[in-house]
Amino acid sequence: MSEKHRRYFNERAAGWDRLISDKTLQRLGGIIEELDIQPGSNILDVGTGTGVLIPFLQRVLGGTGSIVALDLAEEMLQRAREKHGEKQIRYVTGDIAAAPFRENFFDEVICNSCFPHFQNKGAAVQEMFRILKPGGRAVVCHTMSREQLDSMHKALDSVVYNDRLPANDVMCSLFQQAGFDDLAISDRPTGYLLTARKNKR
Secondary structure, X not given: OOHHHHHHHHHHOOOHHHHOOHHHHHHHHXXXXXXXOXXXXXXXXXXXXXXXXXXXHHHHHOXXXXXEEEEOOHHHHHHHHXXXXXXXXXXXXXXXXXXXXXXXXXXXXEEEOOHHHOOOHHHHHHHHHHHEEEEEEEEEEEOOOHHHHHHHHHHHOOOOOOOOOOOHHHHHHHHHHHOOEEEEEEEEXXXXXXXXXXXXX
16 A cells, blocks of 8 residues: 555544444454354454454454454554454554565465555555465455445545455456466455465465
């Protein structure tokens, strides 16, 4: 994300959780359940924000594995740390397009409600591929449809005005060019879900 985005989200960190409805949390729970993440997994939560996804991930991990919470906005990360502590979680300030992690490390890389904000989406997807283990999975998810999401950003008339979730054919091309296989996209009023695998060679 850009420096403007970093400032935008830092300025909104204190009140961010008040914007998250019970319906959003219910839908997030459903998405994580659908993913069937295995206990013991190493998970990268990209654009973690205030850590909204963390409790759902902790639940499926069951005290095993690990979560790395990555965000460009340090104020967002600070609130996530205050809420969830550091047991099983590591907080990292950084950009997924230049991920500060070694290759072949994560079992799951999850981009919840952040992919439209990536300024270099191609580089971000390539980095996801690099840091995933063979057999690992990349996930892009939202609790609304692509059309609803893009309309919401357009209505904000701010830093995120032009932030869009690309059309399905563009998303497929981004992930396939990075080397991913087993690509699937579900786009419904109740949520958007893309999954892709770094298949074992």
